[in-house]
Amino acid sequence: MSDIRAGRLSDAQLAENFAALQPPMDAAQAAVEAARCLFCFDAPCTEACPTGIDIPGFIRKIATGNLRGAAVTILRENIMGGTCANVCPVEELCEQVCVRNAAEDKPVEIGRLQHFATDHLFRSGAQPFTRAGDSGRHVAVAGAGPAGLACAHALALLGHRVTVFEARAKAGGLNEYGIAAYKMLDERAAREVEFILGVGGIEIETGVSLGRDVSLDALREVYDAVFLGLGHNAVNALGLEGEDLAGVHNAVDFIERIRQEDPATLPIGRRVVVIGGGNTAIDVAVQTKKLGAEYVTLVYRRGAEDMGATEHEQEVAQTSGVLIKHWAQPVRILAAGEEAGGVEFEYTRYDEGGRLAGTGETFELPADQVFKAVGQHFAPSPFQESEAPEMDGSRIRVDEERRTSLEGVWAGGDCVPGNDLTVVAVQDGKLAARSIDRYLRR
Amino acid sequence: MNSVALTEMHNDMADLNCTIAGVSSPNPFWLASAPPTDKQYNVERAFEAGWGGAVWKTLGEDGPPVVNVCSRYGSVDYNGTRMMGLNNIELITDRPLQVNLDEITAVKKAWPDRALVVSLMVPCTEQAWRDILKRVEQTGCDGVELNFGCPHGMSERGMGSAVGQVPEYIQDVTGWCKTHTDLPVFVKLTPNIADIRYPARAAKAGGADAVSLINTINSIVAIDLDTFAPQPSVGGKGTHGGYCGPAVKPIALSMVSEIARDPETAGLPISGIGGISTWRDAAEFIALGCGSLQVCTAVMHYGFKIIDDLVDGLSQWMDDKGFANLEDFRSGAVPNVTDWQYLDLNYKTVAAIDPGKCIECGLCHITCEDASHQAIAHARDAHGKRIYTVIDEECVGCNLCHLVCPVPGCITMREVDSGLPHLNWTQHPNNPLRET
Ligand SMILES: Cc1cc2nc3c(=O)[nH]c(=O)nc-3n(C[C@H](O)[C@H](O)[C@H](O)COP(=O)(O)OP(=O)(O)OC[C@H]3O[C@@H](n4cnc5c(N)ncnc54)[C@H](O)[C@@H]3O)c2cc1C
Ligand SMILES: Cc1cc2nc3c(=O)[nH]c(=O)nc-3n(C[C@H](O)[C@H](O)[C@H](O)COP(=O)(O)O)c2cc1C
Ligand code: SF4
Numbered sequence: 001m002s003d004i005r006a007g008r009l010s011d012a013q014l015a016e017n018f019a020a021l022q023p024p025m026d027a028a029q030a031a032v033e034a035a036r037c038l039f040c041f042d043a044p045c046t047e048a049c050p051t052g053i054d055i056p057g058f059i060r061k062i063a064t065g066n067l068r069g070a071a072v073t074i075l076r077e078n079i080m081g082g083t084c085a086n087v088c089p090v091e092e093l094c095e096q097v098c099v100r101n102a103a104e105d106k107p108v109e110i111g112r113l114q115h116f117a118t119d120h121l122f123r124s125g126a127q128p129f130t131r132a133g134d135s136g137r138h139v140a141v142a143g144a145g146p147a148g149l150a151c152a153h154a155l156a157l158l159g160h161r162v163t164v165f166e167a168r169a170k171a172g173g174l175n176e177y178g179i180a181a182y183k184m185l186d187e188r189a190a191r192e193v194e195f196i197l198g199v200g201g202i203e204i205e206t207g208v209s210l211g212r213d214v215s216l217d218a219l220r221e222v223y224d225a226v227f228l229g230l231g232h233n234a235v236n237a238l239g240l241e242g243e244d245l246a247g248v249h250n251a252v253d254f255i256e257r258i259r260q261e262d263p264a265t266l267p268i269g270r271r272v273v274v275i276g277g278g279n280t281a282i283d284v285a286v287q288t289k290k291l292g293a294e295y296v297t298l299v300y301r302r303g304a305e306d307m308g309a310t311e312h313e314q315e316v317a318q319t320s321g322v323l324i325k326h327w328a329q330p331v332r333i334l335a336a337g338e339e340a341g342g343v344e345f346e347y348t349r350y351d352e353g354g355r356l357a358g359t360g361e362t363f364e365l366p367a368d369q370v371f372k373a374v375g376q377h378f379a380p381s382p383f384q385e386s387e388a389p390e391m392d393g394s395r396i397r398v399d400e401e402r403r404t405s406l407e408g409v410w411a412g413g414d415c416v417p418g419n420d421l422t423v424v425a426v427q428d429g430k431l432a433a434r435s436i437d438r439y440l441r442r
Numbered sequence: 443m444n445s446v447a448l449t450e451m452h453n454d455m456a457d458l459n460c461t462i463a464g465v466s467s468p469n470p471f472w473l474a475s476a477p478p479t480d481k482q483y484n485v486e487r488a489f490e491a492g493w494g495g496a497v498w499k500t501l502g503e504d505g506p507p508v509v510n511v512c513s514r515y516g517s518v519d520y521n522g523t524r525m526m527g528l529n530n531i532e533l534i535t536d537r538p539l540q541v542n543l544d545e546i547t548a549v550k551k552a553w554p555d556r557a558l559v560v561s562l563m564v565p566c567t568e569q570a571w572r573d574i575l576k577r578v579e580q581t582g583c584d585g586v587e588l589n590f591g592c593p594h595g596m597s598e599r600g601m602g603s604a605v606g607q608v609p610e611y612i613q614d615v616t617g618w619c620k621t622h623t624d625l626p627v628f629v630k631l632t633p634n635i636a637d638i639r640y641p642a643r644a645a646k647a648g649g650a651d652a653v654s655l656i657n658t659i660n661s662i663v664a665i666d667l668d669t670f671a672p673q674p675s676v677g678g679k680g681t682h683g684g685y686c687g688p689a690v691k692p693i694a695l696s697m698v699s700e701i702a703r704d705p706e707t708a709g710l711p712i713s714g715i716g717g718i719s720t721w722r723d724a725a726e727f728i729a730l731g732c733g734s735l736q737v738c739t740a741v742m743h744y745g746f747k748i749i750d751d752l753v754d755g756l757s758q759w760m761d762d763k764g765f766a767n768l769e770d771f772r773s774g775a776v777p778n779v780t781d782w783q784y785l786d787l788n789y790k791t792v793a794a795i796d797p798g799k800c801i802e803c804g805l806c807h808i809t810c811e812d813a814s815h816q817a818i819a820h821a822r823d824a825h826g827k828r829i830y831t832v833i834d835e836e837c838v839g840c841n842l843c844h845l846v847c848p849v850p851g852c853i854t855m856r857e858v859d860s861g862l863p864h865l866n867w868t869q870h871p872n873n874p875l876r877e878t
Contacts, residue, residue, distance in 0.1 A: 103801050
């Protein structure tokens with residue numbers, strides 16, 4: 001009998017578990033931290049930021065008490081600078097290359113400073129941007145995730161009208177449905193969407209799915225340009241026996257429930273096994289632990305250094321009490337009646353040819369719940385019955401300006417090649433908007 | 443702690459005993475006349491902590507004491523550090539004269555080995571100075587300090603810096619004091635004048651045994667941008683106050699050096715004051731000729747306990763340098779202070795960047811590019827690493843890159859032999875008035 005139930009922890013314990021990993025800075029802390037910034041020329045951090053935020057510039061503004069100016073400096077390059085402050089893997093981006101690492105082994109805490117500045121602006125309710133005069137052009141955006149919204153905002157600023165078609169009930173994409181709850185507290189995603197729309201000129205039509213309710217051909221016909229920010233729309237399967245048993249979940253689906261439902265009502269297994277090695281695997285493992293699972297084991301088929309999850313994320317998992325087991329691959333999901341009861345794994349290693357291979361030796365892990373986190377991908381299903389853009393593997397092929405092979409169609413974010421990060425999606429949307437603007441004014 | 447313990451604590455270390463104008467103390471660190479020396483309670487706790495001496499908070503005439511305002515202090519904070527500079531609009535002691543005199547008597551009795559100097563400020567009449575001196579002498583104190591420095595409040599009443607800005611008054615008042623007391627007379631100078639040598643010469647002419655400097659500098663530290671009130675604000679209004687703390691140290695050092703190397707005042711004992719916060723500051727003041735050192739802001743910031751490191755740091759450094767006592771290095775830097783016109787125009791240095799230490803912040807490049815001589819090139823190597831290189835022919839050796847570089851030892855100023863003899867401005871062909 002598997003042990004799966006809601007309410008394993010008290011409300012108070014849940015609240016504590018899902019509080020921000022890093023508490024926001026207060027003004028005094030921000031002043032001290034901002035003073036550590038050397039105001040580098042040709043700053044490595046700015047170069048490492050996919051959206052190219054003028055980091056020394058905004059930090060100097062914090063240091064002088066010009067918080068509104070600091071926030072605008074951030075948002076000018078990255079309209080989701082508020083979210084990115086919390087979700088970017090800064091240890092692999094801006095903070096990794098901070099020259100203070102060389103000087104004293106500790107970077108300036110750019111992410112937390114960015115949070116401090118953007119929060120100040122959001123709390124004030126001010127809308128710092130104004131649109132250019134109406135261009136008379138109208139652009140369609142499919143998908144209201146970071147890529148689509150960043151593109152829409154930049155286009156609106158440039159004077160174009162934008163209509164965003166979003167399949168789901170809420171805008172925000174994975175900011176709303178995917179990012180770990182303890183990184184996106186207090187309706188942050190929804191407030192950010194509201195802020196973005198606050199500039200004017202952007203309409204969102206939710207519940208409208210490209211391919212189902214409207215075709216790409218039709219959008220190209222009616223609108224002056226189209227941007228595709230569709231993200232991933234399909235989950236990779238394990239293809240193993242037992243995958244359909246009750247208690248076996250796609251990690252992203254369960255993560256969505258954590259974001260959208262009251263955590264106290266979520267059914268959680270006593271023993272949880274997570275299969276995968278990326279940030280999604282880490283996120284589901286950490287959050288089931290935070291929801292009260294007693295044993296959470298994350299199993300990955302290669303070594304720690306091969307994991308898609310950053311070293312920092314792995315550390316978060318370990319300090320949250322998740323056991324990470326390397327070098328083992330799932331063989332089958334074991335049944336306990338109609339339900340999952342465990343997972344059989346086989347040890348792995350690299351063979352002489354450097355290929356991953358099973359050793360033949362197996363072991364079993366008991367599990368009340370099994371989460372599959374072996375990746376998502378983009379399936380070109382939305383283009384059925386329309387002229388489809390060329391693909392690059394399972395992603396939409398784009399050039400430097402994020403133009404697809406189709407005249408008048410751009411794409412960005414997780415549905416195009418590149419790192420699957422919020423900040424990268426925002427940059428794609430911004431670059432595409434600039435390219436679309438040039439196209440519309442040609 | 444008594445004096446025996448103090449000596450024991452440092453018996454294998456440099457001798458910090460200090461004597462200035464006949465006043466001795468077990469170390470050169472005195473509290474300056476200010477709130478930390480306002481009453482017996484503070485001064486005794488300071489002596490317990492190890493301070494070598496104290497200049498009692500300035501006493502005024504007998505009669506109704508002065509009245510202070512609220513608030514009184516303003517601060518200049520820098521990059522998250524508090525009180526880089528402090529300013530105040532406080533007056534002299536606001537306690538009755540006799541209370542102060544009784545407490546001074548008690549403290550001196552209990553702490554005979556410490557220097558106890560009494561600061562004074564009374565109206566500019568011989569009578570007033572004679573009266574106060576007679577009463578102060580009875581306390582058993584070691585000396586008096588004439589406060590000609592306070593730049594606010596008292597100066598509006600014809601005292602403090604109103605006296606200190608007129609050399610003739612300084613000479614007269616100092617003369618009266620020398621006539622009416624045998625106690626050593628320290629004259630505390632105001633920096634709010636154009637040339638510090640004139641008041642110092644006047645003090646010497648009046649017979650001063652020593653000068654103390656600097657007192658505080660006229661200042662408004664800040665304007666509140668919401669209320670437009672100067673800080674510190676007294677119900678929305680403010681006035682210029684006296685500036686002190688680390689920010690004023692360079693000004694104090696310069697003024698001390700002027701007096702130390704002026705032929706008319708050379709040898710006049712100096713009690714150094716102004717921004718002294720660490721033993722390094724102290725050593726610098728002594729190297730410019732100071733006898734004792736007075737500290738106010740650093741104590742107002744951190745409390746008396748900083749005396750531990752002041753004493754310990756100075757003795758450790760003296761041990762490292764092989765100085766047995768303060769005389770061994772006193773005035774050591776004075777001969778090296780000269781006029782600009784005597785500096786060698788053929789002396790050359792060129793900046794050198796150690797690529798192994800460079801953290802790639804680029805500040806050397808951008809500051810030389812924007813504010814100096816475009817003498818640091820920047821490039822990227824094959825791996826994208828930022829490479830900064832000094833263009834020797836363009837470098838004027840100004841020091842700027844060396845100063846802005848955040849990594850100690852990364853940019854050094856290399857001496858280069860210009861192959862030319864020493865040549866100063868008085869000899870330079872470009873000088874129409876050169877000596878021939
Ligand atoms: C669990 C998880 C955790 C993550 N954590 C982080 C993190 O900590 N930091 C980080 O930087 N990144 C993180 N990411 C990645 C990041 O969320 C994505 O890279 C980013 O959201 C991509 O933005 P996007 O706009 O391309 O796609 P999405 O955010 O997926 O948005 C796509 C939008 O398009 C809509 N859509 C899809 N198909 C259609 C259609 N046919 N018609 C209309 N609308 C459609 C979707 O509903 C969605 O709203 C995480 C991802 C996951 C899954
Ligand atoms: C609040 C305050 C009050 C002061 N009161 C006096 C005073 O009564 N008499 C005096 O001679 N100097 C007074 N001073 C000046 C100090 O003695 C000292 O000269 C000055 O602060 C510089 O030293 P520092 O940089 O160590 O503070 C006062 C300074 C402060 C900050
Ligand atoms: S010393 Fe001055 S001129 Fe020479 S490289 Fe440095 S900043 Fe430029």
